[in-house]
Amino acid sequence: MNDSSYIGRFAPTPSGYLHFGSLVAALASWLDARAVGGTWLVRMEDIDPPREAPGAQAAILNTLESYGLEWDGEVVYQSLRHEAYAEVLERLFRQGLAYACTCSRKQLEGYNGVYPGLCRNAGHSRENAAIRLRVPELVYHFDDRVQGHFQQHLGREVGDFVIRRRDGLYAYQLAVVLDDAWQGVTDIVRGADLLDNTPRQLYLQELLGLAQPRYLHVPLIVQPDGHKLGKSYRSPPLAADQATALLLRALRALGQTTEAGMEQGTPAEVLAHAALHWNPDILPRRLSVPEADLR
Ligand code: GLU
Numbered sequence: 001m002n003d004s005s006y007i008g009r010f011a012p013t014p015s016g017y018l019h020f021g022s023l024v025a026a027l028a029s030w031l032d033a034r035a036v037g038g039t040w041l042v043r044m045e046d047i048d049p050p051r052e053a054p055g056a057q058a059a060i061l062n063t064l065e066s067y068g069l070e071w072d073g074e075v076v077y078q079s080l081r082h083e084a085y086a087e088v089l090e091r092l093f094r095q096g097l098a099y100a101c102t103c104s105r106k107q108l109e110g111y112n113g114v115y116p117g118l119c120r121n122a123g124h125s126r127e128n129a130a131i132r133l134r135v136p137e138l139v140y141h142f143d144d145r146v147q148g149h150f151q152q153h154l155g156r157e158v159g160d161f162v163i164r165r166r167d168g169l170y171a172y173q174l175a176v177v178l179d180d181a182w183q184g185v186t187d188i189v190r191g192a193d194l195l196d197n198t199p200r201q202l203y204l205q206e207l208l209g210l211a212q213p214r215y216l217h218v219p220l221i222v223q224p225d226g227h228k229l230g231k232s233y234r235s236p237p238l239a240a241d242q243a244t245a246l247l248l249r250a251l252r253a254l255g256q257t258t259e260a261g262m263e264q265g266t267p268a269e270v271l272a273h274a275a276l277h278w279n280p281d282i283l284p285r286r287l288s289v290p291e292a293d294l295r
């Protein structure tokens, strides 16, 4: 199949080096785009400087390159997109859809992460306050290409969510929706840890009149204890001389068939073969896979 209108993307957060789990997500996104002759973009989600690991941006791009995951065009940096975010935030605020929240972490304890709307009608000034988006008492749902039907009641399960933090930093939910639309992304392939963020993003797309992309959430690679693989400073970058072996392991994580003898191939050869045989229908329909099962 050829679909040159396909635009996919990989959107790493430079809070650490790429680890095996992010390689799996990047590979799935790359393959899904390349298998149909589509475009594949890389966007650096560098909107949270305090959580950024020094050197992580360059290391992530280096790893993608040495693993043969070539992208199209220039890398987009969210740190250069603040004006666009500010403009939309201003509009939502003026429309009465967003409001200032001065709640402390302590005040929000005991609500299981669902914001109880304490500041909804308080009319706080925006200074030194977080900005939250009002959510409707509605279910948002979509059909994920792998995980199937997914739904969430925004009012009951999420509550009004933060789109700009108290320290002035923009929230992931706002930035990701604006940039995917701005870059014309048609297909989002990413880790299943973001599945339950998607309904918030659908709501934002609806509010802002933006097109809804297709979604495919791949299983998250976890440690034997079920924890996420560390994105911590200390996990070293994926070694360039391990590229072929780790790409093959990532393909197994994605349920794709590999052939004997491929261990001797170059990363480019492994990728070319994988793109030719890419079959999203055999992806494991699971939210997580322990890394130890793949060795
Ligand atoms: N930057 C996000 C992350 O690394 C991913 C964003 C996305 O794919 O929507 O977790």
Ligand code: ZN
Binding pocket: 100, 101, 102, 103, 117, 118, 119, 120
């Ligand atoms: Zn509040």
